[in-house]
Amino acid sequence: MIGAGVFAAFAPAAAAAGAGLLIGLAVAGVIAYCNAASSAALAARYPRSGGTYVYGRERLGPWWGFTAGWGFVIGKTASCAAMAITFASYVTSEHATPLAVAAVAALTAVNCFGVTKTARLARLLLALTLAALAVVLAGIFGGGRLDVGHLGAVEQWTSGGLPGISQAAGLLFFAFAGYARIATMGEEVRDPQRTIPRAIPLALAIALVVYAVVGVGLLLVLGPARLATSAAPLADATEAGGLGGLAPAATAGAAVASLGALLALITGIGRTTLAMSRNGDLPGWLASVHPRHHVPHRAEAVLGLVVCVLVLTLDLRGAIGFSSFGVLVYYAIANASAFTLPPEQRRPPRWLAALGLVGCLTLAATLPWTSVLAGLAVFALGLLGRAIALARGTCRRGG
Structure with missing residues (x-):
């Protein structure tokens, strides 16, 4: 969870809700917990790779499974673009776009040679990310240039109203990406029935505390208005606090977190695309696996190309909004799937899945309108493509 999102998501959230982004952060954390609890229950029932793509197919039907898988692929593809943009924005302001494209191309090539992020590298x-955050936050809170007025004025908390807070929650949901991966590791964890239910709330609580401290620090130093327009919030906060010497720590932390997340995302999306292609939900030629490196090289090459196009056409807010829309739809289907589980297979109460479903749909609907329209259009395109593919397959079998 604690990765590049903490370096990127606060600026667009501040643009939506001002200091009310802190309320949005709490809302995002609650919905993330609902999603993770539902995913944990489903993972115990269906301990197979594929996440909600599998759960939706099993509990709700193939079309719902496809919608979840498609939401994951498009949402995480936009996340790749957001990670690349975050990396480049912290490193340079003048040549950010070319650098972001170069980062995507380089890490796609690395993945095509079978080099992936291991658990040891993840740790x-x-x-490194937490060390960078600790150095920067120690400087911010110890620098003596905090303005409590940025948090004290009522208008700073209500500038966006309830729609703004909901939109901020949807954008900050991006920073929680990865929490439900805990739930999908039941086959690899000792005593999963005991360990996973403890790990999920503990991990969410730690991440929420870290994010809250970062959010408060940024608001006290930069204020909502300046934070909303910042391309590199933590680096700007160190400069504003008179601690410019700490800016390299913020840059290094953002670079490490963004590149690590980008590497992992390319790997994960490639494998999901592979699974969907094998099931006929995506073009079959994407299911090709390299005979030597044993990676879905075609899927990852196409992914790299699409991410480069997104980097060239989207800004950070657009990339985060589009990503959040796809992933929120994905988890809405996870909650709907968990709601259908019989009582003996549903550890969390049914109302928790219902709350997660309503929360995901609400946050998705209140994202920036451009992200909502783009998301709906891409979902419609994916569903139409599947319908055409099924119709062609039926015609061939009938012939």
Whole structure:
């Protein structure tokens, strides 16, 4: 969870809700918990790779499974673009777009050679990210240039109203990406029935505390208005606090977190695309696996190309909004699937799945209108493509 989102999501959230982004953060955390609890129950019932793509197919039907898988693929593809943009924005302001494209191309090539992020590397990246955050936050809170007025004025909390807070929650939901992966590891965890239910709320609580501290620090130093327009909030906060010498720590933390997340995302999306292609839900030629490196090289090459196009056409807010829309639809289907489980297979209460379903749909609907329209259009395109493919398959069998 704690990765590039903490370096990127606060600026668009501040643009939506001002200081009310802190309320949005709490809302996002609650909905993330509902989603993770539903995913945990489903993972115990269906311990197979594929996540909600599998759960939706099993509980609701193939079309719902496809919609979840399609939402994951398009949402996480936009996440790749957001990660690349975040990396480049912290490193340089003048050549951010070319650098972001170069990062995508380089890490796509790395993945095509079968080099993926391991658990050991994940721990190293997390340690470096937390170290960078600790240095920057120590400087911000110890620098003596905090303005409590940024949080004290009522208008700073209500500038966007309830729609603004809901939109901020949807955008900050992006920073919680990864929490439900805990639920999908039941086959690899010792005593999963005991460990996973403890791990999910603990991990969410730790991430929420870290994010809250970062959010308060950014608001106290930059204020909502300046935070809303910042391309590199943590680096700008160190400069504004008179601690410019700490800016390299913020840059290094953002770079490490963004590149690590980008590498993992390319790997994960490639494998999901592979699974969907094998089931006929995406073009079959994407299911090709390299005979030597044993990776879905065609899927990852196409993914890299699409992400480069998104980097060239979207800004950070657009990429985060589009990503959140796809992923919120994905988890709405997860909650709907968990709602259908019989009582003996449903550890969390049914109302928790219902709350998660309503919450996901509400946050998705209140995202920036451009993200909502683009998301609906891409979902419609995916569903239409599947309908055409099924119709052609039926015609061939009938012939």
